[in-house]
Amino acid sequence: MSSPRRAWAMLAVALLVLLVLSPAIFIVQMSFKSGLEAFQMPPTFTFQVTLQNYADVLQGKFLRALTNSTVTATVATVLSLALGVPAAYALSRARFRGAGLVSLWTLSTRMAPAIAFGIPFFLIYKELDLIDTRLGLVIIYLTFNLSLVIWMMRAFFDGLPRSLEEAAYIDGAGIVRAFSAIALPLSAPGLATTAIFTFLLSWNDFFYSLLLTRSEAVTAPVAIVNFMNYESWEWGKVTAAATMIMLPVVALSLVVRKYLVRGLTAGALKG
Amino acid sequence: MEHLNRRRFLRSTAIAAGLTASGTRLARLGAQSAKPYAGTRIKMSQVSHAYAAALLAKLPAFEQQTGIKVEIDQMSFPVLNQREDLELASGSGAYDVMQMIFIRSGRWIGAGWAEPLNAYIDDPKLTDKAALEVNDFVAGAMAPFKRGETIYALPWLSDSTVVGYRADLFYKAGYAKFPESFEALQEAAAKIHSRQVAGFVTEDNLHWIFPNWLLSYGGNFFANPPSDLTPSFDTPEAIKAAGIFTTMLSKYSPPGGIKLDPSIAQAIMQQGKAACFLDGMGNTQHIIDPRKTTLGDRMAFTNTPSGPKGHFPQLAVHGYFINKASKNKAAAWEFIKWAVSKETMLSAALEQGHLACTRASVLDHPEVRKKFTWRGSDLAALHLSVMKRAGAGYMVYRTVPQFPPIGDRVIIAMTAIASGQTNITDGMKSLQKDAEAILEKAGVKIRGKG
Numbered sequence: 001m002s003s004p005r006r007a008w009a010m011l012a013v014a015l016l017v018l019l020v021l022s023p024a025i026f027i028v029q030m031s032f033k034s035g036l037e038a039f040q041m042p043p044t045f046t047f048q049v050t051l052q053n054y055a056d057v058l059q060g061k062f063l064r065a066l067t068n069s070t071v072t073a074t075v076a077t078v079l080s081l082a083l084g085v086p087a088a089y090a091l092s093r094a095r096f097r098g099a100g101l102v103s104l105w106t107l108s109t110r111m112a113p114a115i116a117f118g119i120p121f122f123l124i125y126k127e128l129d130l131i132d133t134r135l136g137l138v139i140i141y142l143t144f145n146l147s148l149v150i151w152m153m154r155a156f157f158d159g160l161p162r163s164l165e166e167a168a169y170i171d172g173a174g175i176v177r178a179f180s181a182i183a184l185p186l187s188a189p190g191l192a193t194t195a196i197f198t199f200l201l202s203w204n205d206f207f208y209s210l211l212l213t214r215s216e217a218v219t220a221p222v223a224i225v226n227f228m229n230y231e232s233w234e235w236g237k238v239t240a241a242a243t244m245i246m247l248p249v250v251a252l253s254l255v256v257r258k259y260l261v262r263g264l265t266a267g268a269l270k271g
Numbered sequence: 272m273e274h275l276n277r278r279r280f281l282r283s284t285a286i287a288a289g290l291t292a293s294g295t296r297l298a299r300l301g302a303q304s305a306k307p308y309a310g311t312r313i314k315m316s317q318v319s320h321a322y323a324a325a326l327l328a329k330l331p332a333f334e335q336q337t338g339i340k341v342e343i344d345q346m347s348f349p350v351l352n353q354r355e356d357l358e359l360a361s362g363s364g365a366y367d368v369m370q371m372i373f374i375r376s377g378r379w380i381g382a383g384w385a386e387p388l389n390a391y392i393d394d395p396k397l398t399d400k401a402a403l404e405v406n407d408f409v410a411g412a413m414a415p416f417k418r419g420e421t422i423y424a425l426p427w428l429s430d431s432t433v434v435g436y437r438a439d440l441f442y443k444a445g446y447a448k449f450p451e452s453f454e455a456l457q458e459a460a461a462k463i464h465s466r467q468v469a470g471f472v473t474e475d476n477l478h479w480i481f482p483n484w485l486l487s488y489g490g491n492f493f494a495n496p497p498s499d500l501t502p503s504f505d506t507p508e509a510i511k512a513a514g515i516f517t518t519m520l521s522k523y524s525p526p527g528g529i530k531l532d533p534s535i536a537q538a539i540m541q542q543g544k545a546a547c548f549l550d551g552m553g554n555t556q557h558i559i560d561p562r563k564t565t566l567g568d569r570m571a572f573t574n575t576p577s578g579p580k581g582h583f584p585q586l587a588v589h590g591y592f593i594n595k596a597s598k599n600k601a602a603a604w605e606f607i608k609w610a611v612s613k614e615t616m617l618s619a620a621l622e623q624g625h626l627a628c629t630r631a632s633v634l635d636h637p638e639v640r641k642k643f644t645w646r647g648s649d650l651a652a653l654h655l656s657v658m659k660r661a662g663a664g665y666m667v668y669r670t671v672p673q674f675p676p677i678g679d680r681v682i683i684a685m686t687a688i689a690s691g692q693t694n695i696t697d698g699m700k701s702l703q704k705d706a707e708a709i710l711e712k713a714g715v716k717i718r719g720k721g
Contacts, residue, residue: 035562039538119357126361210353214365215314215344228347230320230428231553231627232560233534 024246031239038235053236054244057227061215062241065223070248072134072219073202076141080198083142084149085191089179091150092157093165103154106147114144114207125212132214140212141202148201149194156190157183192259196252203249220245309338311602315368316355318589319345322427325619326610333609339602359384364596367603368610371424371590376415377672385423386593391604392422403608404632409655411662412588412629415670424590425611426629430551431657432483432585435558438571438646440468440546449547449573453484453515456547456576460523463546470523472545474533477685478678480549481516482585482668487578488512492668492677492706494718500671501718502706504684504699512578513688513695520689529689541566549575551587552654553627559645572648574657586661587669588629626650629658673713680705 018025030038032049091103109117121140122131130136164186165178173181184191209219218226224245227237317323323345334340344366346354352372358365359379371385379385391397392405405413408426416424436449444463450456460470473480485491490509494501503509520529525539533554540548541557541564548558559567575584591610593603609615616633619625626643628634634655643650668674684702687693693701707717 035560036565039542039563122357123361126363131363131365210350211357214354215342222350225347225350226319226345228319228349228534230318230348232537232557233532235534235538 027239027242027246030235031243033236035236038239053240056234057237057240057244061218062220062223062244065218065220066244068134068137068217069203069219069221069245072137072141072217073199075134076138076145076202077195077199079138079142080145080149081191081195084146085153085184085194086179087146088150088153089157089183092154093162103150106150108147109143110147118207118211121208122211131212132216134217136212137205137209137217137219140208141205145198145201149198152194152197153187153190156187156194160186189259192256196256199252200249203245306336306338308602308605310340311338311599312340312342313367313597313599313602313606314342314344314365315591315606316344316346316351316358316366317370318348318351320428321623321625322619325615325623325625328622329615329618333606337602337605337609339605341606359594359596362596364594364598366594367597367599368591368606369594371416371592373415373588374669374674374678376424377670377674380416380418380423381672384595386595386597386600388422388425388593388604388607389420391593391601397601397604398608402612404613407613407630407632408611409629409631409634409658409662411586411658411660411666414662414664414666415588416590416592424592425607426588426590427611427616428553428589428625428627429629429654429658430553430587430627431654431661432480432549432575433552433555433572433650433653433657434547434549434575435540435555435570435572436547437543437545437566437569439569449571449576451576453487453576453578457515457519457523460519460546464523468543469525469528469539469545471519471547471549472524472528472531472536472539473520473549474536474554475530476533476682478681479551479585479587481513481681481685483549483575483583484512484516484578485509486583486665487576487580488515489578489580492674492681493671496668496671499718500673500710500715502677502703502710504681504706505703508580510695510699513685513699517685517689517695520685521691529686538563540564551585551627552650552657556624556626556643556650568646571646572650572653574653582660583665584657584660586658586666626654628654631655673710673715676709677706680709 026043029043029045031053032051033047034050034052037044037047087106091099125131125136130139160183164182168178168182204221205219206221206225209217209222213219213222220241224238224241227234227241317326323343326343330341330343351370352375355366355369355372356375359369359382371379392400392403405422405425409429412426412429413422416422416426434449440463441449441459444459446459450459456471462470464470482492485508488508488511490506490512491503493499494503525531525544531539533550536545536548536550537554537557539545541560543564543566548555555572558564559570561567574582576582591607593600593607597603611629613630613632616625616628616630617636617639620628620633620636620639621642626639628639633639634651640649640651669678671677680702684698684705688695688698707720710717711720
């Protein structure tokens with residue numbers, strides 16, 4: 001590509017990136033503004049930076065909510081992968097009647113909007129004394145994440161040539177060894193992609209956290225809404241908290257980005 | 272000097288130990304009688320609000336005095352609505368003291384989820400009636416929580432609709448004072464409205480804003496609530512009111528003016544992008560907040576305009592009640608008494624800026640009057656006058672148990688009309704049909720049906 005064309009292409013990419021990131025940029029810059037400057041129209045790009053909003057957020061219960069989010073999303077992701085990945089491998093490799101049906105039924109928890117399951121879950125949790133507990137949230141996230149893990153990972157395993165595992169069987173490996181030493185390492189990009197999507201689903205959950213927690217296990221997405229005071233929303237706190245919620249996801253995405261891109265494009269040329 | 276032998280020493284020690292033990296026991300008994308609820312823990316659900324900050328500030332003294340440990344669970348209003356409804360419907364006793372939400376009071380009281388308070392109020396062992404002074408709560412604020420003489424909640428917040436406006440812009444447009452009728456307001460908004468400054472702004476909770484017009488033009492949600500709940504959205508009065516109201520939204524509001532949450536509408540006013548803001552006192556009072564605006568010295572406050580049938584400012588009330596499923600009802604009552612006491616409410620007004628109070632004595636307090644007088648507008652007197660006006664009983668339509676879903680339909684209808692998706696008559700007829708369907712499904716008898 002010639003230099004001018006390349007420059008134009010780069011400019012277009014930069015503008016596109018700016019457009020996509022503009023909501024996040026708006027939130028982050030607002031979190032460093034005072035109440036007086038927050039809503040100035042047109043927005044000011046030079047302003048007195050203040051950390052007061054962050055100080056206010058950290059004084060309240062938000063840190064606890066952030067910890068709840070971190071614990072529940074991480075544990076739910078790890079458990080979903082631990083249970084879902086072997087299940088996906090089994091469904092990919094096993095030949096038995098009804099294999100398709102089993103796969104289909106793993107989607108049953110996603111066949112209706114979350115709100116349809118809300119009341120039953122609440123009533124069951126009330127009886128089991130699981131309301132307002134981290135364990136309760138982990139169980140809910142697990143049920144919803146499992147189908148995602150199974151369906152995503154099954155597609156990755158389907159894309160792996162069986163001949164590699166067959167070679168391992170000839171060398172004396174059992175199914176567990178073939179899975180752990182051959183299939184799993186080869187599906188690392190898929191695993192990373194699945195992990196991040198699973199984590200995001202739990203991390204961003206609002207509905208179940210709203211429904212199944214009260215004060216102890218409240219997660220960050222619900223805690224952030226509670227900055228919306230009845231008489232006047234605390235925009236500074238809302239944007240500071242939103243920035244804090246975004247940070248772990250951005251960090252996680254950066255750590256696994258190499259795998260993420262490979263995972264997202266895996267199989268793109270297949271067939 | 273008398274010799275201290277072994278026997279005397281033992282006798283003295285025994286007497287001293289006995290006296291100490293009985294003294295400690297007496298002291299403990301005394302403390303117990305002063306703190307009959309020592310060791311009791313109660314939990315309360317409460318909207319995030321300045322009043323909660325006032326409660327939290329004073330809570331250590333209450334806990335010290337009574338021995339009750341209180342956990343105040345603050346949440347945003349949308350979250351509170353969902354959580355309280357679910358907790359009550361499921362019979363959970365997780366919250367002992369709860370916030371009675373005005374528009375849900377009909378359903379909650381009707382379902383028997385709120386403990387009647389009369390037995391607690393009338394028991395001299397539990398209540399010093401002179402100190403509580405129930406009659407100090409303005410009638411308009413108490414009305415939604417009473418069924419006959421039975422009291423189900425005590426109010427702490429009453430949001431009265433008022434107008435905050437830019438006196439300089441209205442003056443420049445030829446108005447020495449704010450227009451007194453909705454039609455005059457529309458004319459003024461047309462004169463002021465420009466690309467830079469909208470003539471009018473309000474929040475998107477339109478079932479709360481539209482009734483200011485609807486009732487003033489002789490319309491209502493229902494024919495004669497609560498006895499006759501036949502919807503009356505397709506009457507000529509309602510259609511006329513909807514026409515004027517939606518014109519204000521479509522022609523004289525800022526871009527996106529149909530769907531502005533209260534805080535955004537408030538910010539638009541604070542940033543000088545609108546000439547007047549009609550909303551509840553709780554939101555409107557903050558348009559002069561010096562942390563968020565530099566235009567405070569150009570703002571003034573006044574009554575909402577009137578229509579041909581009179582002046583019908585709206586009033587939304589929130590109170591505290593004892594959850595019927597609570598296991599700590601007496602302690603919950605002890606807390607409610609304190610939470611709505613004159614002292615607590617006065618401190619909320621003076622220290623936390625809570626103007627939307629419910630006690631006449633607090634709103635009449637000289638310090639409160641002084642604190643909330645802004646450029647000649649006495650906001651406390653304004654608020655008190657709306658509460659007294661609403662005491663006439665015209666707000667009863669909002670406590671009909673089926674109001675919440677019908678209110679949601681009102682929002683949809685006003686939005687559809689203002690955005691031009693439907694014309695006024697068709698929009699109101701469609702609203703009428705939907706309201707009838709909601710009421711019929713709930714088993715409410717509607718005139719001319721079945």
